[in-house]
Amino acid sequence: MAKKRRPAAPSQPAQDKPATLKDLLSSEVLDKLKAQANEAKAEQERRQDEERARAVEARKAEQKRLENDFEYLLNNSSLDWKKHK
Numbered sequence: 001m002a003k004k005r006r007p008a009a010p011s012q013p014a015q016d017k018p019a020t021l022k023d024l025l026s027s028e029v030l031d032k033l034k035a036q037a038n039e040a041k042a043e044q045e046r047r048q049d050e051e052r053a054r055a056v057e058a059r060k061a062e063q064k065r066l067e068n069d070f071e072y073l074l075n076n077s078s079l080d081w082k083k084h085k
Contacts, residue, residue, distance in 0.1 A: 022030065066072045 025033075
């Protein structure tokens with residue numbers, strides 16, 4: 001007795017897949033959204049760079065202030081004067 005073969009399960013064609021937002025939007029709108037995302041990313045990087053620059057300036061100002069503070073220099077200097085002969 002021969003085995004009966006079942007028909008193969010039909011595979012879903014690409015047309016039956018649910019539509020995504022990218023498929024529904026026109027290419028012009030997609031380009032605008034991509035440009036806007038790139039601008040937002042560039043703006044965020046610019047803000048981070050400015051924040052880093054401000055932090056560096058604040059550290060430099062604090063260091064300059066401490067260099068003019070005699071008590072700080074006295075507490076943080078080496079008391080081994082033989083090195084400076």
